[in-house]
Amino acid sequence: MTREEAQKEIAGLSEKINYHNDLYYQKNTSEITDYEFDHLLDRLIQLEQEFPEFKYPDSPTQRVGGTITKEFETVYHKYPMLSLSNTYSTEELKEFDQRVKKGLNDESYSYFCELKFDGVALSLTYENGILTKGVTRGDGTRGDNITNNVKTIRTIPLRLKGDFPGEFEVRGEAFLPKENFLKLNREKEDIGEEPYANARNTASGTLKMQDSGVVAKRGLDCYLYSMMSDSEKIASHEASIELLIKLGFNVSRTFAKCDNIDQVIEYINEWETKRMELPLETDGIVVKVNSIQQQNVLGYTAKSPRWAIAFKYKAESAATLLNNITYQVGRTGAVTPVAELQPVLLAGTTVKRASLHNANEITRLDLRLGDTVLVEKGGEIIPKVTAVDMSKRPADSKPIEYITTCPECNTELIRHEGEAVHYCPNLTGCPPQIKGRVEHFIQRKAMNIDSLGERTISLLYDKGLVYSPADLYDLSFDDIFQLEGFKELSTQNVLKGIEASKETPFESVLFALGIRYVGKTVAEKLAQGMRTVDRLANATYEELIEIPEIGDRIAQSVLVFFQDPVNRQEVKRLENAGLQLEIKDKPNTKISSALADKTFVVSGVFENYSRDELKETIKNHGGKVISAISGKLDFLLAGDKMGPAKKEKAEKLGVKIISEVDFLKMIEQ
Ligand code: IVH
Numbered sequence: 001m002t003r004e005e006a007q008k009e010i011a012g013l014s015e016k017i018n019y020h021n022d023l024y025y026q027k028n029t030s031e032i033t034d035y036e037f038d039h040l041l042d043r044l045i046q047l048e049q050e051f052p053e054f055k056y057p058d059s060p061t062q063r064v065g066g067t068i069t070k071e072f073e074t075v076y077h078k079y080p081m082l083s084l085s086n087t088y089s090t091e092e093l094k095e096f097d098q099r100v101k102k103g104l105n106d107e108s109y110s111y112f113c114e115l116k117f118d119g120v121a122l123s124l125t126y127e128n129g130i131l132t133k134g135v136t137r138g139d140g141t142r143g144d145n146i147t148n149n150v151k152t153i154r155t156i157p158l159r160l161k162g163d164f165p166g167e168f169e170v171r172g173e174a175f176l177p178k179e180n181f182l183k184l185n186r187e188k189e190d191i192g193e194e195p196y197a198n199a200r201n202t203a204s205g206t207l208k209m210q211d212s213g214v215v216a217k218r219g220l221d222c223y224l225y226s227m228m229s230d231s232e233k234i235a236s237h238e239a240s241i242e243l244l245i246k247l248g249f250n251v252s253r254t255f256a257k258c259d260n261i262d263q264v265i266e267y268i269n270e271w272e273t274k275r276m277e278l279p280l281e282t283d284g285i286v287v288k289v290n291s292i293q294q295q296n297v298l299g300y301t302a303k304s305p306r307w308a309i310a311f312k313y314k315a316e317s318a319a320t321l322l323n324n325i326t327y328q329v330g331r332t333g334a335v336t337p338v339a340e341l342q343p344v345l346l347a348g349t350t351v352k353r354a355s356l357h358n359a360n361e362i363t364r365l366d367l368r369l370g371d372t373v374l375v376e377k378g379g380e381i382i383p384k385v386t387a388v389d390m391s392k393r394p395a396d397s398k399p400i401e402y403i404t405t406c407p408e409c410n411t412e413l414i415r416h417e418g419e420a421v422h423y424c425p426n427l428t429g430c431p432p433q434i435k436g437r438v439e440h441f442i443q444r445k446a447m448n449i450d451s452l453g454e455r456t457i458s459l460l461y462d463k464g465l466v467y468s469p470a471d472l473y474d475l476s477f478d479d480i481f482q483l484e485g486f487k488e489l490s491t492q493n494v495l496k497g498i499e500a501s502k503e504t505p506f507e508s509v510l511f512a513l514g515i516r517y518v519g520k521t522v523a524e525k526l527a528q529g530m531r532t533v534d535r536l537a538n539a540t541y542e543e544l545i546e547i548p549e550i551g552d553r554i555a556q557s558v559l560v561f562f563q564d565p566v567n568r569q570e571v572k573r574l575e576n577a578g579l580q581l582e583i584k585d586k587p588n589t590k591i592s593s594a595l596a597d598k599t600f601v602v603s604g605v606f607e608n609y610s611r612d613e614l615k616e617t618i619k620n621h622g623g624k625v626i627s628a629i630s631g632k633l634d635f636l637l638a639g640d641k642m643g644p645a646k647k648e649k650a651e652k653l654g655v656k657i658i659s660e661v662d663f664l665k666m667i668e669q
Helices: 003-026 034-050 060-064 090-103 178-190 199-207 212-218 237-246 261-277 292-298 359-365 431-442 454-462 477-481 488-503 506-512 520-530 533-537 541-546 552-563 565-577 611-620 644-652 660-668
Strands: 074-076 111-117 120-127 130-136 142-144 167-175 221-228 256-258 282-289 308-312 316-329 334-346 349-355 372-377 384-388 599-603 635-638 656-658
Touching: 003 034, 003 060, 034 060, 060 212, 090 261, 090 282, 090 292, 090 308, 111 221, 111 237, 111 261, 111 308, 120 199, 167 199, 178 199, 199 212, 221 237, 237 292, 256 261, 261 282, 282 292, 316 431, 334 359, 334 372, 349 372, 349 384, 359 384, 431 454, 431 506, 477 488, 506 520, 506 533, 520 533, 520 541, 533 552, 533 565, 541 552, 552 565, 599 611, 599 644, 611 660, 635 644, 635 660, 644 656, 656 660
Parallel strands: 599 635, 635 656
Antiparallel strands: 074 142, 111 256, 111 282, 120 130, 120 167, 130 142, 167 221, 282 308, 316 334, 316 372, 334 349, 372 384
């Protein structure tokens, strides 16, 4: 391909992908399949690698990351990034209002209220409508240049449309939506990793990751709340927010203009509980004097503006008695201590239990049975014990002695070096570990046997029928039929689900095995790297870390798993049961070169074949299937019900339109 051709194709692909992204993310519709979209993107990535000189500064490939930044460059902020003074009381808020009033010599003023988003402050620079820089707050004077990571945040425009100032800066808060945070933690727990403590720190850590490809997968978002420009004369904060919205920035529609401090207090009250429904955590509200001219009159202290203040909501807390500490054992044998509390009403629900995470947390809090403790519910869903009221400590209380043996099977607990969590090492004899492994095995992301559930697994375990995933494949009709609540149909259903799972591809089976640190993505890499379970089971450390994205920790974990004869035996039994334990190569389907280098668009409904079958056939005969009609297209394979616009376009561009019969003739030859 010549440079000119590459340049042209990069331009076309960039435009097309931007168009489809816009449809998908802004208008919630799509015109092409995910597969077709990925195909376009892969092609663009490949061309950009070969011809980097033609890559657009707002190329859509940046959304999926892929760049590695070894060390972030330090950047000085053009305008310092200050902080806000805080208050927790309406009295102090009224004092702030009095200071504003005085500072403005009694002239009239209004406020603009926003929520205080609990994330990571970002500064974005746009030059001629292109996002050129994304920088962290740092120490307020200088921060880290994390542009490549920022570009993966889908709601941050890479190029602006319409009338924009030549150069300006916008500021906002990047955050990990609650939903994504919970999902990420579920995935971590699933593979035996410690969950992240909170969404804010996770967002902050994510933005500082070296590999922007990983950042892209985390699903960060960003709300913008201020704009600064030397050229644009903006009269009020409200006007700057309106401009941000007009330019396509993601502005949380939770703001309100308030004419006086009483209205501000109303806003505070309104959002105290409503904020819990927002997709991110918020810890207060920010009150800003609306007029920019008045902001300038009021000015700044060394650290913060005099024209703004943050009102922080108090985390809801309640005092109650710690009655007991119990211990839960998870699938991986990890032991979690749980505080059993005297039931107490907190933020509308009765709280009876709170997680204590691990032994260190108990020591940190200096907890004792019978203590009066404070429980808090922040933005998080699970309440936590935050402190002990020492004044109420019973005189005869003694420090808690952390358990040394498993509460479920009595085995002595172990603690891996450098880890906070205790583990029960009795993998094969500890009931919650056994049941947990089978539950992990059947889950949707793994073997997807949805006719089985936690309750049935527990029943099967109690009857002594299922102690490991492989036992599922030995179950008979009678084994299941005898279980409480099972009838003929439900029994058949379970058996059908188990049978169907034998078709689950190798990478999912590998994930289902529950090897520590082997999540879904890692399982895919291992499966691709080794192709068969035999090769994986016998791989050396060196061979394992040769596989892309497999590091020391995972390699060790895989080695440990396959060194255990019990695991090897289990895998053998699964293999004998007929599960997929190697990557099935698509058979070499190349039939002929009859369509070599010819491009096709397939559209409409056909008499003899489905669209997908036709596309497969085209590829099997050396042809290429593309999604859009252009002057370069060779054939439009048209069925019934094809949109008239496509036909018209093809005719206009002189593309040959063929029927199913014409097509079949082409390959017959
Ligand atoms: S305006 C002079 N508006 O709070 C600082 N900040 O304590 C002007 N924040 O670093 C900032 N939500 O990270 C502003 N609606 C909002 C905000 C907000 C969260 C954060 C921001 C800032 C910190 C200041």
